[in-house]
Every structure is written in structure tokens, then in C-alpha cells.
Amino acid sequence: MAKPVAARGTGRERVIEAALELYSAHGVSGTSLQMIAAALGVTKAAVYYQFHAKEDIVVAVLEPAFDEMETFIAHAEVARGRRAQLEAALAGLVDIAVSRQRLAALIGGDPAMSVVVRSHERFRHLVDRLDRVLVGPEPTAAQRMAVSMLGGGLLMTGADARLADLDEETRRTEMLRILRAVLLPPLG
Amino acid sequence: MAKPVAARGTGRERVIEAALELYSAHGVSGTSLQMIAAALGVTKAAVYYQFHAKEDIVVAVLEPAFDEMETFIAHAEVARGRRAQLEAALAGLVDIAVSRQRLAALIGGDPAMSVVVRSHERFRHLVDRLDRVLVGPEPTAAQRMAVSMLGGGLLMTGADARLADLDEETRRTEMLRILRAVLLPPLG
DNA sequence: GTCTATAGATAGATAGAC
């Protein structure tokens, strides 16, 4: 008898979802275990049963996005030619920006979230790999600026409340259009 | 005898500078009054003499940037034609992005900072005016996406540690080049 | 698996001495 998929993740996943929502509104440092517990209608001790420390929750919130990142980075790394590599990486980033809006904004902006990313070997390593596939070897100052600015903008814009009326397809299309307009032509 | 300029601001300004530095590293919520006091080599009570609440410090940190914003927004609003308005607003934003890198990143990304911006009438009003001058009346979905993405990217990229080796002139030039490439042509 | 109870530290904030 195999373990039912829903049985293992339920408790943890409810915590992760509540945490992400609260992080978006108050920041990681501004969110206490008390708040997470209250959002779930349980006590702090119940949350501590699933995660033995506050940082463990932050890591668990980040994990699925970095799993996804690892997949598209691996694809981009084996693509033939700089342009194909960049296209693959951009498509992957846009996917995350639209499918994980709130998390993307936190990774890009919340200093407390950045601390956790930098302090975990795996996350930091993936960020480095992403960076390499985005800027390539020997990038010019202009290319580096463009990648930094558009990458940052991509992470932030998904969570922009002013764009709440736009459907996912419009967002995705426009993001790619802007990225291509700035990043692809000069690289030929 | 006029009051010496250094006498009024010294205490407050030292707190503001220390706070901004700590906010950048740990986020607003992750920065305690204890940490600010320790950075200045004084006690919490000494900080409370200058600011009677934690939020007052956040407001004081934001104030100079919004003063600057008010000036360039006023100029942009009276410019002749949509294109000139947009150009004026973009130039002003770039100025803030390069001259107040850390604060710009916090405004764009730290949820705790956003809460303070939204809860203060003056700040919220200026953000609304900026938005109007950036997107204009009856913007298309594409224009709104572009403004959101590039505006967010602009705020984030100033504080990007990977670009620390680029001089201010290079940053400014490249920012404007990217902004113009995406925002100006389609508007004629 | 979720609870009560509680520890120990630190948070923001105030009163009053100097």
C-alpha cells in the first residue's frame, strides 16, 4: 500500500501557503509564527510540529520555485548558441514570474528573503547558474545592466496590483515582447 | 544668530542614515530600534528622543526621496505633450534610482516599506501622480505592462551588487537607453 | 498530531534621573 500523496504534504503545504500569503503582505521578518498559526486556525505548537524553526518555513516556501528554476536552467545550459540559451532562460523566468507572482516579488525584493537565499548553498548556486546563462561569458556593461534591470522588473511586475485586471496570457506575451526587444537583437 | 544647519539635523540624520543601511540588509521589519541604537553607539532611549515611534523613522527615511519626486512630477505634469511628460518623469526616476539606490530598492521590494507608503496620504498621493504621468490617459495593456516592468526594474537595479563596478554615468546612460527603447517609440 | 504551559530573549515604548 503506497502512501497517499495527499497525506504527506497536507499539513506542511497548508503552512507554506499561509506563510507565502502573509510574507507578501508583511514581509518575512514581519510575519510571526503566531500569525501563521492564527491564519490556519491552529496554535504555534502545531506549526512547530511541521517546521522546527522559522527559517525552515522560508526554505520550504522557496523550494518549489528553485526546483522549477533548476529544470529550465539545465535546459538552457545545453541549448546550442548564446541566443537559444538566453531564449530558454527567459521563457523559464517568465513562467515563474506569472505562475508564482507573490514569491517572485519576495525573492526580488524582501531583504529577509534574500538573506535566506544567500545563506543556502543550493539556492545560491542556482542563482549563480542562472546569472551565467543570462549574461553569458564576457558580457558588456550594457548587457549586464539590461539583464539586471529586466530580470528585476520581471520578478516585481507579476505581483503588481495595478495589473490585476490583465489575464495571464497578456502578461506572459508582453513580458516576452519587452525582454526580447531589449535583450535579443544586440546579441544576434 | 541663525541656527547652524548642522545643529538641527545631526541627531536625526545620523539615525536616518544608520536606519537606511540596516533596512537594506535586514528589511524594515527585521531592523529593531536596538540595532539602530547599537550602530550609532547609543541607547534605545536616545533614538526615542529623536523619533517617538519606529514608523516615524521609516517616514523620515522616505521623505527626501518623495520630496525629490514631487519636484520632477510637477515638472512632468506641465510638460507639453505626452512624450515630453514621459521623458521628464523617466529622467527624474533614473536620478532617484542612481542617487538613492538602497532606498529605491526598499520602496520597490520591502513589503513593510510599502505598507508605510500606502498608509501615508502624501506618499500615496505622489505615487498616484507619478503613475498618471507615466502611463498617461487611456493606456493600452502593453503600455501599462511596460511601465510596471521597467519601473520595477529601475528601482531594483540600482542596488544590484553585481553591478557595483559600473560607474554612475554608465548606469544612468544604460537605464535611459533601455527605458527609451521600450517606452518611447510606440508612443510617437 | 495537536494541545497547554512555559521558558528565555527581545521587541517597542515610557518615566524620570542627571
Next chain:
DNA sequence: GTCTATCTATCTATAGAC
């Protein structure tokens, strides 16, 4: 203007009952 001292509330985290 900066200090000591202190208050209350809340924080993360643990131990152990149910």
C-alpha cells in the same frame, strides 16, 4: 540631550500532557 530602569507585549522555541 542622553542616560538607567522598567513596563508590557510578543517573539522563537521547548517540554510534556492528551
